[in-house]
Amino acid sequence: MMPPPVTMLSLATAVPPYILDQAEVADFARRIYAKPFERFPNLADVFVNAGIEERRSVRPIEWFDAPHDWSERTEAFLDGAGALFVAAARKALDSAGITARDVDTIVTVSSTGIATPSLEARASHEIGFKPSAARVPVFGLGCAGGVTGLSLGARLARAEPGKNVLVVVVELCTLAFRGDRNDMTNAKADVISTALFGDGAAAVVLRAEADDKTEGAQIGLAAEHTWPGTLDIMGWTVDPAGFGVLLKRSLPKFVEERLAAPARRFVKAAKMVAPQFVCHPGGARVLDSIETALELQNGTLRDEREVLKHHGNMSAPTVLFVLERALKRGLRGPTVLAALGPGFTATFVALEGANA
Numbered sequence: 001m002m003p004p005p006v007t008m009l010s011l012a013t014a015v016p017p018y019i020l021d022q023a024e025v026a027d028f029a030r031r032i033y034a035k036p037f038e039r040f041p042n043l044a045d046v047f048v049n050a051g052i053e054e055r056r057s058v059r060p061i062e063w064f065d066a067p068h069d070w071s072e073r074t075e076a077f078l079d080g081a082g083a084l085f086v087a088a089a090r091k092a093l094d095s096a097g098i099t100a101r102d103v104d105t106i107v108t109v110s111s112t113g114i115a116t117p118s119l120e121a122r123a124s125h126e127i128g129f130k131p132s133a134a135r136v137p138v139f140g141l142g143c144a145g146g147v148t149g150l151s152l153g154a155r156l157a158r159a160e161p162g163k164n165v166l167v168v169v170v171e172l173c174t175l176a177f178r179g180d181r182n183d184m185t186n187a188k189a190d191v192i193s194t195a196l197f198g199d200g201a202a203a204v205v206l207r208a209e210a211d212d213k214t215e216g217a218q219i220g221l222a223a224e225h226t227w228p229g230t231l232d233i234m235g236w237t238v239d240p241a242g243f244g245v246l247l248k249r250s251l252p253k254f255v256e257e258r259l260a261a262p263a264r265r266f267v268k269a270a271k272m273v274a275p276q277f278v279c280h281p282g283g284a285r286v287l288d289s290i291e292t293a294l295e296l297q298n299g300t301l302r303d304e305r306e307v308l309k310h311h312g313n314m315s316a317p318t319v320l321f322v323l324e325r326a327l328k329r330g331l332r333g334p335t336v337l338a339a340l341g342p343g344f345t346a347t348f349v350a351l352e353g354a355n356a
Contacts, residue, residue, distance in 0.1 A: 055198030144341025145316030
């Protein structure tokens with residue numbers, strides 16, 4: 001007997017209040033990283049070529065002028081991520097036509113801060129989750145977290161037909177800004193992260209129903225591929241001050257040369273014919289590399305570039321921002337949701353029958 005299909009009942013996004021204008025951030029970076037900019041003048045090009053005009057942050061740009069230790073960054077994470085969790089979750093629940101008391105399982109995905117008790121437990125009273133709701137906090141997926149979190153939520157929904165699964169993805173990448181690491185070893189990665197990353201959250205409500213007439217995108221096959229010996233491509237380092245970005249310059253070239261094979265295997269396994277791709281926009285160069293790898297016409301990933309332009313790379317939730325935009329403009333037919341993250345890992349989910 002075939003398991004019932006899993007339907008995405010709703011998808012909602014939320015952003016924090018502070019806008020980071022790219023030109024202002026570039027001036028800020030030149031001041032903070034004065035020595036690296038003096039030694040590597042072309043670092044300024046990163047801000048121009050990133051494809052970003054503005055991003056959002058849980059703290060104003062002035063906050064980043066002062067040094068902050070692990071405890072201060074954690075306090076900012078709990079405050080900012082908690083607010084975004086509540087905002088995104090409420091929007092998704094309202095759109096799905098259910099209340100927090102109707103949620104049976106909550107999957108929380110975040111890799112930019114530590115919260116124990118986790119975010120869904122902290123938000124439970126304010127939102128109104130029932131005490132019996134199962135909690136599944138997930139850490140460490142990085143930029144792949146939006147796709148993998150959706151896949152995990154779908155598996156949990158499929159295991160208990162009729163139950164409601166809420167997936168909330170929250171990342172506060174700006175809190176990893178490290179003005180204290182003004183050295184040549186980390187400078188380039190820190191400047192690139194300063195030019196790329198923003199904050200945001202997305203939430204999805206899923207349910208498996210025997211009645212396949214339920215409106216919404218249906219979630220099919222999911223898969224991951226982790227390349228051996230690639231732990232140094234992307235991730236965090238950790239020290240007493242907080243997280244430090246780990247980002248290898250060869251990432252775009254790696255994507256261009258290595259993404260095609262696992263993507264082709266996934267499309268074949270999912271029995272998809274000429275699917276569309278909705279991808280995590282890690283950066284402008286990475287998007288160019290994805291289009292090359294997938295043999296897409298240059299500029300095909302328009303929604304990805306629009307999200308990158310106005311929100312930057314928010315890590316895990318970014319691909320769900322792209323999917324939300326694609327659904328609103330009428331995305332239809334077989335679609336592959338794809339992202340890349342630490343590991344180094346490619347993660348894929350098949351979508352079918354998406355409705356605006």
